[in-house]
Amino acid sequence: MKRRTKQREIILATLSGANGPLTAEELWQQARAQSNNLGKATVYRNLRLLVQEEDVQEVHLPNESTRFEAKFTGHRHYFYCEKCKNISFIQATCPVAALDGVTLPSGYKIRSHSLMFYGLCVECD
Amino acid sequence: MKRRTKQREIILATLSGANGPLTAEELWQQARAQSNNLGKATVYRNLRLLVQEEDVQEVHLPNESTRFEAKFTGHRHYFYCEKCKNISFIQATCPVAALDGVTLPSGYKIRSHSLMFYGLCVECD
DNA sequence: TTCTTAATGATAATCTGTTATCATTAAGCA
DNA sequence: TGCTTAATGATAACAGATTATCATTAAGAA
Known part of the structure; x- marks a missing residue:
């Protein structure tokens, strides 16, 4: 069964608190402040999961690698x-x-x- | 001294004739129709050169690798x-x-x- | 036409972002 | 609390785009 982990909470909380979309790398750096041995693979794994579940959405911007932001239903x-x-x-x-x-x-x-x-x-x- | 090569002419002509910005790969594919053993490295080398000389400009679009287009001074x-x-x-x-x-x-x-x-x-x- | 060397073509190497592997850890039901 | 196994962390592997290497070719001045 699917489990609710501390790491996923931190990842989602970090995204929700950001004032802009973050790259996986930026997210990893910031989230590590809460969980200092957080693995980068865990960030990628959870991002994929959160995107599938639509709690997080990908943002593609010019000249930037994929960024992620907490679900937002409006247009901005x-x-x-x-x-x-x-x-x-x-x-x-x-x-x-x-x-x-x-x-x-x-x-x-x-x-x-x-x-x-x-x-x-x-x-x- | 800098030399005017057949390859560079073809690369620039292909870009000028395109109806949209091309990736290096697309450009290579299309330009090879004119010069069938054109090397990919030559495409990259000339793109860098043409961008430096401002005959070509880079275009960065969401979720796409860098594209190139012939110099255009307007806004589109x-x-x-x-x-x-x-x-x-x-x-x-x-x-x-x-x-x-x-x-x-x-x-x-x-x-x-x-x-x-x-x-x-x-x-x- | 000859000669010098810039430019080329083929390919290996590199870099960045992402995914796979696998032993270890911990979520949460019994 | 103990047990099962999903999830993790560390790292190797991978993929795509771009750059470096180097022997060979050809631009263009003499």
Whole structure:
């Protein structure tokens, strides 16, 4: 039977507390603060499991390896700070949402989109 | 001294003729049609060179390895067809451009953005 | 045309991210 | 508490993309 482990709790808690999507590596580094001999394989194993169970979702961003974030049902975008290199969630009315479901003049039918901003975050500006 | 080779011409011509950004692998496959024993290392070498000289630019898209396209000075977006998996350029007024240079309420200063559409292309719809 | 050497093609090596292996640990039912 | 076995931690193995190596080829000045 499936077991509820301390490690999985920590992994999910770390993701839930993050203010942006994390790579497996970043997650491992942060989660180790709670469980100092946490194995990297355990992080990958649990991420796969959590994604299957839909408690966690993958995020694919330009020029970045796969990131993970705790389940979020809304629509939001990401902000990459060119100085500190951190990626955080950003709250802003989506200026593109109106296009979803639309067929462009060229004949392409849009089902969804991915929008990412680059610039300077609050701390770095 | 730097030499103008047949291989580099073919690589650049292939990129210029493409209707979307290509991965090094795709570029290699296509360019080999013109030069059937073109080496993959040559493709990588020339891509690096062409990027340095700014005749070619890299494009980083979500969940995709680095792609390359011939220099283009405007602003455009990409369309990923969920059926045929091809990525093509798309012409559309940018609904996000107005945000560039803007500082959001949260304090994030936007310098640029990356917008990508997912859906069905003309051939697949 | 000849000659120098930049560039090439083939392939081995490297790097990064992820998965498999396996002995050991611990979740949680009896 | 004891027992079964799912899950873990350490590490080797793997996969894909990119770079280095090196003998060979060919660009282009003389």
